[in-house]
Amino acid sequence: MGIRVVFVDDEPDICELVVDMFGEKDILIESFTDSEQAIKHIHEVMPDLVIVDFRMPETTGERLAARLPAGIPVACASGDLNLESKYPFVKILKKPFEMEYIREFIGSYLAAKKGNS
Amino acid sequence: MAAISKKYQDRIDTILTKIDTLRDGNELNPHSDVATAVDRSKWEEVRNELLSLKTSMTVPDQTEKTSQYILHDVAKSHLEKSGYNLVACYVDLEKNTLVKKKPFLSLSNHLHLSSNCTLQEFYECGESSGLKDFLQSAANGKKQVLSLPSKSLNGEKLSFTLTSVPDYSLDDRLVGFYLLCEDTESIFHDDSYRVVMENMNDGLVVHEASGRIVRFNNSALRILDLSEDQLLGKTSMDPQWGAISEDGSDFPGERHPAVVALKTGMQVANVLMGVKAYAKKVRWIQITATPFVGQKCAAAPLEGVPQNLNVIVTFTDVTDLIEAKELLNRHFSVSPDMIFVGNSNLEFSSINPSFAKVLKFKEDEIIGSEFLKFVHPIEYTQTRKELKKLDEGTAAVEFSNRVSTSEGDWREVSWLLKKDKRNDQVFGIGRDVTESRKLEYGFRQLVLALEESAFVVSLDLKGRVISCKDNFTELLGLSPYDIQGESMELVRMDIHGEQAYKSFWEHMRGQKVWSSDLSFPVKANSVVWLRTVVAPIYNKDRVVESYLAIHFDITSEKKVEIENISLKIGIEQALKQAQESQLALQTVHENAPIGILEINTELRLISVNPGMLNLLGTNKRDLSFASLLDFVVEEDRSSAREFFSQVKSDLSMRRCSLRFQHNSGEIVNGVVVSKFVPAADKSEGRFYSVVENVTALVEAEKVLTQTREILDLERLKSVRNAKLASLGEMSAGIAHEINNPLTIITGNISIIEKFISDPEKLRSKLKVIDDSAARIARIVKGLKNFSRSSDTTEKNVFDLPGILRECVILTESKARLESTSVSLICDLTADVYCDEGEMEQVFVNLISNAIDATRGLEKRWVKVIVTSNGSQIIVQVQDSGQGIPEAVAAKIFQPFFTTKPVGKGTGLGLSIVKGILADHNATIELLANHPCTCFEVVIPIYSRAS
Secondary structure, eight states: OOEEEEEEOSOHHHHHHHHHHHOBTTEEEEEESSHHHHHHHHHHHOOSEEEEESBOSSOBHHHHHHTSOTTOOEEEEEOOSSOOOSSOOSEEEESSOOHHHHHHHHHHHHHHHHHHO | OOOOOHHHHHHHHHHHHHHHHHHHTTTOOTTOTTOOHHHHHHHHHHHHHHHHHHHHTOOOSOHHHHHHHHHHHHHHHHHHHOSSOOEEEEEETTTTEEEEOTHHHHHHHHTTOOTTOOHHHHHHHTTTTTHHHHHHHHHTTOOEEEEEEEEOTTSOEEEEEEEEEEEEOTTSOEEEEEEEEEEOOSGGGSHHHHHHHHHOSSEEEEEOTTSBEEEEOHHHHHHHTOOHHHHTTOBTTOGGGOOBOTTSOBOOGGGSHHHHHHHHOSOEEEEEEEEOTTSSSOEEEEEEEEEEEOOOOSSOOOTTOOTTEEEEEEEEEOHHHHHHHHHHHHHHHHOSSEEEEEETTOBEEEEOHHHHHHHTOOHHHHTTOBGGGGBOGGGHHHHHHHHHHHHTTOSEEEEEEEEEOTTSOEEEEEEEEEEETTTTEEEEEEEEOHHHHHHHHHHHHHHHHHHHHSEEEEEOTTSOEEEEOHHHHHHHTOOHHHHTTOOGGGSOHHHHHHHHHHHHHHHHHTTOOEEEEEEEEOSTTOEEEEEEEEEEEEOTTSOEEEEEEEEEEOHHHHHHHHHHHHHHHHHHHHHHHHHHOHHHHHHHHHHOSSEEEEEOTTOBEEEEOHHHHHHHTOOOSOOTTOBGGGGBOGGGHHHHHHHHHHHHHHOOOEEEEEEEEOTTSOEEEEEEEEEEEOOTTSSOOEEEEEEEEOHHHHHHHHHHHHHHHHHHHHHHHHHHHHHHHHHHHHHHHHHHHHHHHHHHHHHHHHTGGGGTTOHHHHHHHHHHHHHHHHHHHHHHHHHHHHHSOOSSOOEEEEEHHHHHHHHHHHHHHHHHHTTOEEEEEOOOOOEEEEEHHHHHHHHHHHHHHHHHHTTTOSSOEEEEEEEEOSSEEEEEEEESSOOOOHHHHTTTTSTTOOOSOTTTOOSOHHHHHHHHHHHTTOEEEEOTTOSSEEEEEEEEOOOTTO
């Protein structure tokens, strides 16, 4: 069984890129450019991992994460040089993405899930 | 006549005696020995009159005679009234004549006697009837009655009664007798007919078959202005009538209605005839002649007319009517107005000469044509509308339109049309107002031009403002409400005072045009000088109704003049004092802290005061005939020469700046005021000049300029500092902005192999990469502009909206961080001449501030709205914030003022923004009363001309 990851970024090109890059067998990536839709979807499907952009037009990654159900790990993707965040993201993922690093990060969640079951 | 008392007779006697004494000169005033023959004859006249009066008042002593005299008077009054009376005639026994009265006509007819018979014929005609005896007795003074039998035409029996009444003179002699007659012979003697005949307003005469007039009434005498004698027995053929027909030609006797009626036996009705006869002016009568069978005539009848045919002629006096008609005709033909009569379709049936003249058509070319045929096509509809009102029952319409002439030009005519409903005719009067309209338009243009170039104010008869143009109130900085009813109070009374007031009213009373230069106070203790011309305005009755004041602004001329005057006064006073008193001259010379010079035409010094020596740093007392130019620095010498030659040429007071060489080697800046005074005796004149040392002032100015330069430099430095500060502030955000597209580029490149099999997807991915790269390039370019060193400004022509777009990009990351939307609302391009980097700094700063202001608000947006008013571009930077508190608003453009926490802002932002904009002739303002925070920047649009 695979894991379900929700990715939120206001740039559609980045969303598409993430799906193209990391979507493979056992990893289902759903991307959203609209934060409200994303929040709604996350509450419905309770994914295994959420990755959010930090700067978005309507909100920030911090505010979005605060509104998600407890227990879902949230990571942040940002192009900022030194990001100061009050929210305890499980990981800060730097833009531009280092592919192997992120694959590893997602892979660790997949492995954990597989190990649990 | 009543008896006269003895008392009056005695009085007359007394007067007579007095006259006799005076006449004989017994009591003549010795001083008036000029009494002439004329005087004496006058006295004689008065005396005779009094004598006759005395005689006439003498009471007759015989009772019988008294009654005769009374009778005499009754007869006399009958004679005079010649009305309804019985007196047929009077036989004057002394003159042996017959005075006939109207009833004599009947008598003579009855006796078959001609109405103009002589006394002899009269005596002899009555032999058979006993009339002769009767008359004989009457001539002997007998009072008697004779009845004569008679028959009317239809055989009716009539009686004819004659009464003789003797006439005595005052001295009791028989002088004549009256014949009173009473006849019942004809209708004319029937009382009721007589009354009608005698009192009717129309004239009435009866012609017998011979054509002679045998009867008439009083109205006939009155209308024809003839006496009885003149009328009786006259025929229509008599050339003395001077009869004329309506067209002025002679009216022949044989065509007279009476003659025609006699000859034809038919009535002739309503013939108009003018009769001059003995009257001074022509009487116009309308005649109707009706034949009837009546008295046989004694004389021979007209040819072919039966002897007993009479004709009764009645006539009405229509003189007034004819005269009125003639007047009307004259008016119609000579009136300068166009007059016409038309039918209900407004086709002309009659026009006057002026009508034809204005339209330049012949009269018969217009008659029968329609009114509308001549109307200008443009006014056709309007005219028709007016004409329609006549059809709808309006009594009269007034309008003006243009009508065409035969020559194709247009005349403007003001019309008054009236409809006569009784005969369905339209009467119209038109006046050619083309010329007056032209004048009017011309006048209106003139007024417009005047109002453009001057300030026009209407004043009432008390000199108070009735109305004025807005430009006048604007000039004075008043509202129209302030100025209404104001008078000379507007003028500075402290300058003009009573004198102007008096002179103004003297001119107005004399209805003359008044002109004067007046100063009017305006805001802030300043005045405007107006050359004022006031002219009376007349109403249509030529009575002054109001005044028109026209003002020309001469403030700038006046300022120069006043400056000159005050200088002139200063110098002239000094000169005057100098002339008056050598001592005063000395005092001024010795003590004035300014240089005073007297210079000849070769610019050699004639006299110099200590003040001047001081200024030049020399203690040489005697500089006489040294050249002034020797003391002027070399560079200024030519301008000094030019200055003095100008002063000499126009004799005006002038000033100029000259630099003098101080003895110490320093340069003294001087202001020279000079006036040339020509010598009275035609020898050379003198320049009188005053020199003021303004070196200290010039030095101060220099220091000021230097300070300003230093400050400018400081400003440039702080601009750069502020720029670096905001650069640091932005760098974090900018990194994010660059890293996002970079993510897309690197990410897509790393997985590009995946798409090799799918060319379409590959193409789209490459495009995404390309777009992202362009995005990075754009950001870097904006950053480059922004961070460029600005020690020197490099201005060029840039499209401001383009710069604004870059500013929005530069601030996009910050906006994203604050989750604020920044939108640029702009649909124009506008070139401004600016330093691109500085301009970017201004707007990045403003937008960045706006983003900060939205922090933590529920609604967060920033709008950059760009509009233009043609010459300026207006950029509003608005944010959703609640605005800026007044206390803060007052200080935001001050340097080092900030509301941000320490470390977050330099406090230089807005002051620098303001400085940069000022450097671009642009302004920034925080709009008060705006629902949200709004900074408005106004920048001039670049045009080649500027």
